[in-house]
Amino acid sequence: MNGDSLAGMSDWVDPRHPVTSAVTALARELADPIRLTALQLLAIEGPHTLSQLADALGVTAPRLGNHLARLRTAGLVEVEHTGRHAVYRAAAPGLGDVLTALSRYAHADPEAGPRRAGATADATRTCYDHLAGRLGVAVFGALVRRGALTDDGRSLGPDPTLFGELGVDLAAVDPGRRKLATACLDRTWRLPHLGGALGRSVLDAFLDQGLVAPAGGRDVTVTAEGAERLPVLLPGFTPS
Amino acid sequence: MNGDSLAGMSDWVDPRHPVTSAVTALARELADPIRLTALQLLAIEGPHTLSQLADALGVTAPRLGNHLARLRTAGLVEVEHTGRHAVYRAAAPGLGDVLTALSRYAHADPEAGPRRAGATADATRTCYDHLAGRLGVAVFGALVRRGALTDDGRSLGPDPTLFGELGVDLAAVDPGRRKLATACLDRTWRLPHLGGALGRSVLDAFLDQGLVAPAGGRDVTVTAEGAERLPVLLPGFTPS
DNA sequence: GCCACCTTTCAGAGAAGCCTGAAAGGTGAA
DNA sequence: TTCACCTTTCAGGCTTCTCTGAAAGGTGGC
Numbered sequence: 001m002n003g004d005s006l007a008g009m010s011d012w013v014d015p016r017h018p019v020t021s022a023v024t025a026l027a028r029e030l031a032d033p034i035r036l037t038a039l040q041l042l043a044i045e046g047p048h049t050l051s052q053l054a055d056a057l058g059v060t061a062p063r064l065g066n067h068l069a070r071l072r073t074a075g076l077v078e079v080e081h082t083g084r085h086a087v088y089r090a091a092a093p094g095l096g097d098v099l100t101a102l103s104r105y106a107h108a109d110p111e112a113g114p115r116r117a118g119a120t121a122d123a124t125r126t127c128y129d130h131l132a133g134r135l136g137v138a139v140f141g142a143l144v145r146r147g148a149l150t151d152d153g154r155s156l157g158p159d160p161t162l163f164g165e166l167g168v169d170l171a172a173v174d175p176g177r178r179k180l181a182t183a184c185l186d187r188t189w190r191l192p193h194l195g196g197a198l199g200r201s202v203l204d205a206f207l208d209q210g211l212v213a214p215a216g217g218r219d220v221t222v223t224a225e226g227a228e229r230l231p232v233l234l235p236g237f238t239p240s
Numbered sequence: 241m242n243g244d245s246l247a248g249m250s251d252w253v254d255p256r257h258p259v260t261s262a263v264t265a266l267a268r269e270l271a272d273p274i275r276l277t278a279l280q281l282l283a284i285e286g287p288h289t290l291s292q293l294a295d296a297l298g299v300t301a302p303r304l305g306n307h308l309a310r311l312r313t314a315g316l317v318e319v320e321h322t323g324r325h326a327v328y329r330a331a332a333p334g335l336g337d338v339l340t341a342l343s344r345y346a347h348a349d350p351e352a353g354p355r356r357a358g359a360t361a362d363a364t365r366t367c368y369d370h371l372a373g374r375l376g377v378a379v380f381g382a383l384v385r386r387g388a389l390t391d392d393g394r395s396l397g398p399d400p401t402l403f404g405e406l407g408v409d410l411a412a413v414d415p416g417r418r419k420l421a422t423a424c425l426d427r428t429w430r431l432p433h434l435g436g437a438l439g440r441s442v443l444d445a446f447l448d449q450g451l452v453a454p455a456g457g458r459d460v461t462v463t464a465e466g467a468e469r470l471p472v473l474l475p476g477f478t479p480s
Numbered sequence: 481g482c483c484a485c486c487t488t489t490c491a492g493a494g495a496a497g498c499c500t501g502a503a504a505g506g507t508g509a510a
Numbered sequence: 511t512t513c514a515c516c517t518t519t520c521a522g523g524c525t526t527c528t529c530t531g532a533a534a535g536g537t538g539g540c
Contacts (some may be wrong), residue, residue, distance in 0.1 A: 009427065010298025012277045019430055020273045022346035027276070030267035032498085033253045033260045050517065058250025063499070065518060084507040084516050094345050101341035105334050106262035187249065190259055272528085290487065303529070305488060324486050324537040 029074050030102065034059060035067045038088075042077060043096040044153075044185045044192045047089040093151060096183075096192070100141075103190045124212055124220045127184060130199030131206070135222070135230070137191045138237035139166070139202060140183070153183030153192055163198075165233055167205035173197055269314050270342065274299060275307045278328075282317060283336040284393075284425045284432045287329040333391060336423075336432070340381075343430045364452055364460045367424060370439030371446070375462070375470070377431040378477035379406070379442060380423070393423030393432055403438075405473055407445035413437055 011017055015024070030036050038053055048056075054064045068088060071077045078091045090096075125133035143149040147159035156170075163170055173180070175197040184195035194202060206212045211226035222230065227239040252260055270276050278293055288296075294304045308328060311317045318331045330336075365373035383389040387399035396410075403410050413420070415437040424435035434442060446452045451466035462470065462479040471477055 009277065009296060013273045013297050013299060015273055017273070019343070019346065019428075020276065023342050023430070024271050024273055024276055026342060026346050027267045027270035028497095031264050031271050033255055033257070033264055036260065036264055036267070037249065037252045051515095056249060057253050059253060060500090061517065062501085062519085066498085069518080081506095081517090086517060092345075098341045098345045101338045102263050102266060103259070105332075105338045106259065106266050188259075190263070268527095291485095300530090301487065302489085302531085306528085309488080321487090321536095326487060 025074060026076075026098070029071060029076055030099075032067065034064060035071060036099075038064070038067065039071065039076065039090065039095065040099055040185055040190055042088055043090040043099055044183050047087050049085045049087050051085070053088070096151065100191055107189065124222060125188075126203065126218045126220060127186075127193070127195065129203065130184070130193070130195050131203050131212075131220075132184070132186050132188075132193050132218075134189065135212070135234075135237065136193030136199075137186055137189050138230075138234045140192050140194045141236070142234045143194065149181065149194070149198075153194060154179075154181055156181070162233075163202075166202055167209050168198070168201045173201045265314060266316075266338070269311060269316055270339075272307065274304060275311060276339075278304070278307065279311065279316065279330065279335065280339055280425055280430055282328055283330040283339055284423050287327050289325045289327050291325075293328070336391065340431055347429065364462060365428075366443065366458045366460060367426075367433070367435065369443065370424070370433070370435050371443050371452075371460075372424070372426050372428075372433050372458075374429065375452070375474075375477065376433035376439075377426055377429050378470075378474045380432050380434045381476070382474045383434065389421065389434070393434060394419075394421055396421070402473075403442075406442055407449050408438070408441045413441045 012020055015021055030039070034057060037057055041048060041053065041056065050061060050065060050068065053068075054061050057064065068077060068079070072079060076091055076095065077088050080087050080089075124131065124135040127136070130136065131139060140149070140153060143162055144151060144153065144157070146162040147157040148162040149155075149157050149160075160170060179196040181198040182195040183192040184199070185191075186193050193199070203212075206226070207214075207220075209225075210223055211230060212220045213223050215221040222239045230239065231237055251257055255261055255264070270279070274297060277297055281288060281293065281296065290301060290305060290308065293308075294301045297304065308317060308319070312319060316331055316335065317328050320327050320329075364371065364375040367376070370376065371379060380389070380393060383402055384391060384393065384397070386402040387397040388402040389395075389397050389400075400410060419436040421438040422435040423432040424439070425431075426433050433439070443452075446466070447454075447460075449465075450463055451470055452460045453463050455461040467479045470479065
């Protein structure tokens with residue numbers, strides 16, 4: 001079945017093997033809570049300064065700085081000094097895909113998932129004026145996969161037809177002073193969801209069509225019609 | 241932009257946070273050469289016994305057994321005892337996606353990639369009678385993404401039209417005694433490529449159409465026509 | 481029952497990783 | 511220039527991980 005003998009990959013376990021070392025080194029960088037969270041913020045929400053990250057994560061600057069230095073030598077982040085600030089950014093596109101795949105797989109575990117504190121099923125929340133929660137994440141994922149949105153979630157992709165299927169009239173979306181689209185790291189699922197003017201338009205369209213309904217506070221619930229139509233529009237999404 | 245305050249994720253760096261611990265624990269399991277390679281074999285090529293894996297990797301049974309025990313408590317693999325053999329298998333589908341995302345990102349680094357020893361550009365190799373190398377990996381990825389092949393690469397998916405576009409007449413494929421399709425872990429890229437009768441048919445179709453040509457030994461080269469048409473058929477593939 | 485084989489467990493030595501706290505390098509504002 | 515601020519570096523001490531080698535549990539064949 002393989003061109004090589006069965007024992008043909010004994011060198012794969014050698015830490016000096018180029019592919020082995022590349023992948024295990026990457027995994028090791030992702031195996032620390034601070035590095036993981038910092039990378040998620042940088043890869044999905046964009047550049048931050050060291051102090052912004054340190055504030056957001058609630059850790060001291062030296063502690064974070066050591067981790068960022070490690071990420072820098074690993075080639076995962078880049079730094080640019082402007083004045084007395086150090087602006088960090090994800091070095092290569094595509095890191096978001098890795099983080100997304102990891103988060104998705106980790107959540108698939110029925111036990112470890114974030115279903116703490118008998119909370120609502122978390123199918124749907126809003127984040128100011130756009131969808132968050134599992135539904136928001138599913139919308140973002142479907143838009144990127146279908147080419148309606150670029151990988152970074154910041155602009156329209158080559159095939160925006162899915163917006164039409166979702167009930168959004170792109171010609172009627174007026175960003176005004178705000179950004180057209182942003183990728184927003186979901187606070188529960190650690191996966192990107194759609195913010196900006198487009199995010200608002202999607203939520204409005206879902207409310208107009210009765211796919212979701214307000215449920216007090218930031219919560220919205222999936223209606224009976226939504227439970228039927230949303231899984232079709234968004235492959236892989238299941239209410240519940 | 242976010243519903244929470246800027247400092248709203250200080251608890252993310254707490255190792256007890258459920259999502260944080262799930263993802264970092266997963267990354268830690270992937271950060272060792274033996275565990276990584278064993279998981280790639282189990283997730284992509286299917287179940288193996290402990291001694292099969294130990295032979296393939298060239299490590300002692302206790303050493304591998306310790307790592308497999310760790311993977312078992314982490315919930316990544318399952319074991320079934322039949323007689324005096326222990327058959328290990330990947331516990332949940334979807335782990336292949338994580339491994340694939342990791343390998344892809346690691347290879348995207350222009351320096352660390354497997355371009356050792358002035359070898360041929362490795363665009364294309366064969367593995368017995370089917371495509372391997374970067375082209376084989378690209379074919380497999382496109383087939384899965386388009387729904388022509390199931391995630392595990394073992395059977396046809398819901399929308400096999402891509403086979404037709406590649407020049408394969410599915411009605412004419414006769415598996416005979418061999419399997420219709422298998423996922424085969426590429427020896428260089430650590431990513432799945434298509435084996436089995438379908439894999440052979442794809443290679444034959446590419447040769448018939450002059451997209452690739454034999455280049456001695458296991459190598460094939462992408463022809464001028466292939467360089468033009470393959471990137472269209474397989475989004476993301478670039479020759480050279 | 482006895483032996484061969486596959487698998488699992490265990491303890492100790494060595495290596496690697498991480499946090500803390502203090503201090504140094506640079507930049508911008510007064 | 512002096513001060514305040516942001517960032518980076520460094521060393522000590524602690525924890526965690528990994529390998530090695532030997533030994534124990536079980537199973538199937540003779």
